[in-house]
Amino acid sequence: MTESKRQLAMVMDLNKCIGCQTCTIACKRLWTRDEGMEYMWWNSVNTQPGRGTPRDWEDMGGGFREGNAVPGKLPTRKDFGDAWEFNHEEVFFGGKGDKVHLKVKGEEPEWGPNWDEDQGAGEYPNAYYFYLPRICNHCTHPACLEACPRKAIVKREEDGIVLIDEDRCRGYRFCMEACPYKKIYFNHVEKVSQKCIFCFPRVEQGVANACARQCPGRVRFLGYRDDKNAPIWKLVDKWKVAIPLHPEYGTDANVFYVPPLAPPRFDENGEIDESNPRIPNEYLVSLFGPKVLESLEILKGEMAKTRAGGKSELLDLLIAYRWKDMFGGFDRDPATIEWKKA
């Protein structure tokens, strides 16, 4: 397998994500508007705990166990939530706007990409949830690439971005079975597999990914893994607070998460109870592995430090006072570039 010389990576701070889906729409408008792409959300944001997108993707297999490929399931379009068609013509142009209401055409949907939004878990007054934005992880050990019998998937040497060569792809979908994060989509019109391209045409021009640049929550940091001036290295390697999702999948993901801290619990008397976390540790460990607990401790320690009047490089970094500092040098304004469609 070819190893990349450098690796672009992203860190998402789950304490700041407000679930607004601006990232999702930024990506949709830029990359997945063609025919056959209607149901694709290369960027998705789901409520956790929840079944995710595609539905129950964490039970679909794929990835590696002890270095061996694990078979996986193919998610259906319905599992992804599909693309609903609405009766826009009827409501807006059919002269029946006062009688007909906007609704999904055909069969009543029973699932959608955000069907269980904001449900979460736990009981009042200790209910909890948080948002989990996901893109392709541009893995160091990409299960999708290794599964393809046609060598149609490449990992770029210069920046580690994982791309599907649509001219070589025959739509066999072994990549879709293999990806444990279920971030491959099949285009049933073009008959090829498609996925997040890490906005490579932007990144090549020094512009941050659309999901990162458009994020109003300042959730997403970008940069090369090994760039000691970029936030990725500081958050992942120096401060060790950003960790990958499901490290046990064995693909060495290059999207890292700052895990969510929740407000404290209330006890039966309505008093603040700091003895147990509101989001159960086991749940966070099931998502991020045991390192999540260390990461939370580091965050808490730094917060205590600033509360006592001290300064914290880590918290300053996470607060992202200066928006452009989040992008590891990829901070060029896209409006300064004349974009051409290939």
Add this chain to the structure above:
Amino acid sequence: MRARTISSTEFDRLMDPSAATWKQAGAERVKLEGSPLGMQPTALIRAAWQDRKIGAIDRVQIAALHDGERLAFRLEWSDPTENRGNADNVDFPDGVAVLLPAVQGAPIVTMGAPGNAVNAWYWRADDDTNVRHVVAEGIGTSRTVSVEAGLARGAWKEGRWQVVIARALRVETVDPVAQLQAGETTGIGVAIWDGGSGERAGIKSISGLQWRKLSLDALPTARR
């Protein structure tokens, strides 16, 4: 197997898989077997299929006719489900390919080798009037080449696929496709994919790990 000759006027009718002319061909029954698991090119495919049966279709009837200019194959096999689509992520189309060596001696087991290409005439149920010409020089190297005058027609009736695939014996191209002529003997292999069983790529039924013989009858002297 033998490709008998027929007149050019009769040949024109062959694109209809149910044409009576096909009766003259003398169809041969060929047993198929699953392509070996160990030959699958990636660990994921091997892991996914180690406990699944490869090769859902176990026999095919194959007939061939030529008119000195063009060669047509007719393949018929039983398949209770007609899988034409890619509409959902879990749907795969049925398909069939006739494999010929582009270079005599090219290995069939590995789908050719560098400099020793094999040429598949490939039909798939999601595009049933086209034949795709594929050349390969080893597993995973196959690429589609454009070849003029390739034709196909497929129909599914009462649990059976009937597919006709035809092409000119000789074609103008720089790509390594099979170039044929009346009177010659070459190799042939057949592969069938049952989409309903998730078969695609190297997961297929094949006519064996060795070339079968294909002899094209010489033209009758009067027509040479």
